Amino acid sequence: MTTAIIGLGNMGSGLARRLAGNGNLVLAARNEAAATTLAQDIGAKSASVDAAIAAADTVILALPYDAALALAKSGALDGKVVVDISNPVKPDFSGLAFGFDTSAAEEIQKAAPGAKVVKAFNTIFASLFAAPRDNTANVPVFLAGEDAALEKVETLVKNAGFAVEKTGTLDAARLLEPLGMLNIRFGYGLGRGTSIAPAWLSV
Numbered sequence: 001m002t003t004a005i006i007g008l009g010n011m012g013s014g015l016a017r018r019l020a021g022n023g024n025l026v027l028a029a030r031n032e033a034a035a036t037t038l039a040q041d042i043g044a045k046s047a048s049v050d051a052a053i054a055a056a057d058t059v060i061l062a063l064p065y066d067a068a069l070a071l072a073k074s075g076a077l078d079g080k081v082v083v084d085i086s087n088p089v090k091p092d093f094s095g096l097a098f099g100f101d102t103s104a105a106e107e108i109q110k111a112a113p114g115a116k117v118v119k120a121f122n123t124i125f126a127s128l129f130a131a132p133r134d135n136t137a138n139v140p141v142f143l144a145g146e147d148a149a150l151e152k153v154e155t156l157v158k159n160a161g162f163a164v165e166k167t168g169t170l171d172a173a174r175l176l177e178p179l180g181m182l183n184i185r186f187g188y189g190l191g192r193g194t195s196i197a198p199a200w201l202s203v
Contacts, residue, residue: 012062014129078114118145
């Protein structure tokens with residue numbers, strides 16, 4: 001399986017390092033030199049955004065929501081399993097731009113009807129990618145999407161060193177994105193830091 005990561009900010013580069021060595025990995029970003037440097041560092045490939053998407057079975061959009069939506073509208077994602085990791089946060093971080101009756105993931109799916117969109121990785125901070133794998137093995141990554149696409153993304157999550165928590169079809173992203181915002185509030189607004197993640201406990 002070939003996986004493309006589009007966007008190499010903190011989340012994208014962290015995921016790239018976690019996924020290095022697990023199948024074919026292609027990196028793409030606006031800063032092509034940075035993509036090339038990171039790819040060489042971790043034993044992956046780099047390419048333009050269009051070439052990376054064309055080469056991949058699964059495309060991880062490590063982009064802000066607006067940029068991910070614009071890429072979805074371009075038609076480039078047709079036929080791909082697409083992983084949306086975004087939270088549609090307002091510019092001032094006061095809350096989500098929308099939610100509960102739709103989600104960023106669903107809007108991306110509407111914009112790219114030929115793709116299969118899965119919500120994932122939106123409830124964890126990038127700093128967890130730098131933590132030892134033993135520390136994150138039980139940290140859940142919540143998934144929402146259709147079964148055919150979930151299987152591929154489940155493998156990615158496990159290869160990245162996290163636990164899988166399926167939440168149902170893509171409309172469950174309406175709940176996962178507010179959960180991601182709550183995690184941001186705990187981490188930054190309430191001073192808990194970024195070495196945290198939400199989880200459900202059986203008692």
